Amino acid sequence: MTATTDKKPEGVEGMLADNISCGDDLQSQFALQREAFAAERYPSLASRLDRIRRIVDFVVDQQEAIVAATVKDWLHKPAAFIKAVEILPVINHAKAVSKRLPSWLRDERRKADFPFNLLGAKAYIRYQPLGVVGVMVPWNGPVAMAMVAAIDAFSAGNRVMVKISEYSPAAAAMLAETLPRYFDASELSIVTGEVGVSRAFAALPFDHLMYTGSAGTARHVMAAAAQNLTPVTLELGGKSPVLVDRHADLQYAAQRTVSGRLINAGQGCITPDYVLLEAPCLEAFIEAASQAIRQLYPAELQGRDYAAIATNAHYQRMHELLDDARASGARIIEIDVGATTERRQFSPVIVVDPADDSRVMQEEIFGPILVVKTVADLSAAVDYVNAGERPLALYYFGHASQAKQQLLAQTHSGGVAINEVMLQLMMSDLPFGGVGHSGMGSYWGGEAGFRRFSHAKSVFEQGWYKKVAAMMDPPYGATLEKMLKLGMKKIPPRS
Template sequence: MSTVAASQSSFCAEADVASALMARLSLQRRSFHEAGIPDLSVRLNRIERCVDFVLEQQDAIVEATIADWKHKPAAFIKAVEIIPILNHAKHIKKHLKGWMKDHKVTPDFPFNLVGAKTYIRHQPLGVVGVMVPWNGPLAMAMVAAMDAFSAGNRVMVKVSEFSPATAALMAETLPKYFDESELAVVLGEVEVSKAFAELPFDHLMYTGSAGTAKHIMAAAARNLTPVTLELGGKSPVFVAADADLAYTAKRCISGRLINAGQACIGPDYVLLPGDNIAAFVGHAKACINAFFPSDRGAEDYASIATDGHFQRMHRLLADARERGAEVITIDIGADESLRQFNPCLVINPPADSLLMREEVFGPILIIKGYQNMQEAIDYVNAGERPLALYYFGKDKQGQQQVINQTLSGGVAVNEVMMHLSQSRLPFGGVGHSGMGSYWGGDAGFKRFSHARSIFEQGWYRDIAGMMDPPFGSTIAKVLKMQLKK
């Protein structure tokens, strides 16, 4: 029996999965209350241990990721699974002391005249639950854990069952760096995920599909557990008439093919003037061939994560062909035995096709023509709000037209995906693409904190007593002063 299978079997052999999970939560909550609110040094130490884990285990992380995916370049794994963790840790360590300081605000009249103090103190919530998907389990788990640690919390992480080797590595290795009362890793399949979502966490964060998120949110609601949802959706690319098509195609292809398209903010479909489609397609083909030259084949190209998702790519294309869309496949030497899927461009699929109704989440880029920019804006607004939105063009007025008339989790102009890499920008969705932000700036610290309002009475302690009965001339004077614009 494999290590992960043994781990899952031992856990699921518990008489009651919910009881076993509740025991872990109770341990963390009890430890949190006994230790009290952690100071700066404790929080920084936990962040540092996250860094130690990924640096010391980087080779094992690469091996586990390749085992889960069949094929993924080692350099790419380190770039997207380890580097973001290190960069996020550096940002937290640099700013955490400032984030933890009380935020002073001015008391309202007349308390500001008699020495009263008002301020906001961000305090930890307690125990944070984190549920991570298969397309980047390690980075998503550790970034969320570091955000929760920065706020002073304990963390329980449920790792996707579709990343068994990575999940096993985390479950077996993280206990060398963290006591289970600080950070606990939970393995298991659907029944464990369901029980995990039903735990009375102080906050629950879920990354994954919108469909599953509805069940997660419903389960959390029964405990009044606040949630952060990082989902996805069909992230559009607006290409203006004055855009540099060669540059635009290169950036769109780069974003679409990173991780073989399995990224939540990857460009999903391109909207551009109909007369420019042929030129864009030509540039896109050239970019794909340049990225994956014939002498290297698909060596630098990731696999599709699971057999089910691999078959789904075929279904999406078959449906598009049946509905009359033009499908262009660029052969880069993808090896189907490794679940590699050749990049495809699909021109003008109909609105009712699977490609236009579902997030692609694979190496297929949709290209649709428009007659004018307002038509493109209206098309995007008729659908669900995306996690990311991209604009290519030189005209600032057109850029602002798109930004002002649409709504998305984030935006990049003349680039794709790079807003996620900016350490001071919060990351999150809106509407169908998510709820709440974390990762950048102090967003994660605040997301997993309670902003506690504190009032301290000043030297004149009877000032609030002016509102006490019996009412007479004093309150009449106060009301006269206040009842005006």
């Protein structure tokens, strides 16, 4: 069904995607979507593409409203940056999914086993919509993460309910007010409210629940979902390390690391968290990093292009992390970028060789503090990474093929970028997801989201000779004995 920006398509009950708060009945909203799904269990390609197109219509039409709401929540964030991270990725993802969706909807042929394959039998997989998908998004990118997840869920043929973080009240209000112009509540609805609403949302019997945020909260979300045996996708974070080879271009490595660390003032799930390098490289790297910060954010621009810290509590936490690192004996290098307390901006800081038990080494920093730590060699760096929780991203700067293969083989992370940072997330054909402490399940890139929100239904169709399976029926005799002898053989070693 086609819709324009000023006329919403008719849906079950003809309801609008109202702002659902603590006093409203989440169960009734869920029931509405469940009813709508029951009436359209396998949406057509045209219907799926139309819903994806309307998401693009929304972010393009409402781009200034998205910017205004984001600035209101954050106090300060450059408009161009907001559009680059909250709007453009949604459009790019929608285009990539729309282009490839027709091929994903085709049955995936598999080979039927002997002897059925000789007798006309067919085996294939059909990707079936799950039903109603719940999506919980964090405060550091609520619009993009909500819309990208909705695109993936729509591509798979589902209905979607999205809970926006209570720390993004302006963005939540904007989404709740404007999305009903594009979507019926039976297709896509926005849920707002405080922690109590989030708990109730996670407890709904969704057909799949996706949560993006902290590992601590993820435990509660997963426990709530378990009561309904709801499968979950968790996109978390962790301390994403940067390993710098002794022969790497230190100036380039420092510039790219700093660029990634300070984007959104370090408030991103895959931003570089700490750097591991050999002691002889330390001072050159620090000098290059300091210079890169000044070039990216000249003090005379007074923090114009430098994002604020999202909340007062998070701003205070940055000071606490720094105080703790200083107390542990670490060297602290602060770079002036014209940051102001009125904008809740926190100046970039390089922390050198803090103690392993300091907070900056134990917690995900999620701010504009970059830790640089020395190790004996690359193998020691790999051991250091493996001793901690598995990160969402890992970065390597260097050109030695053996070192690169060592790192890829011996470390675990959600994704890797080599001689760059964060661009693994921007590749439209690469899935995005964590491993272990940094999450479970992938979406976003390629067909990962389509498959994440689908059920791979196995289908067998009997061929023209319908008596073949009956050979295994009792009473057992010589025919079954022959089949067993044919099948019970060891796998020969490969030459």
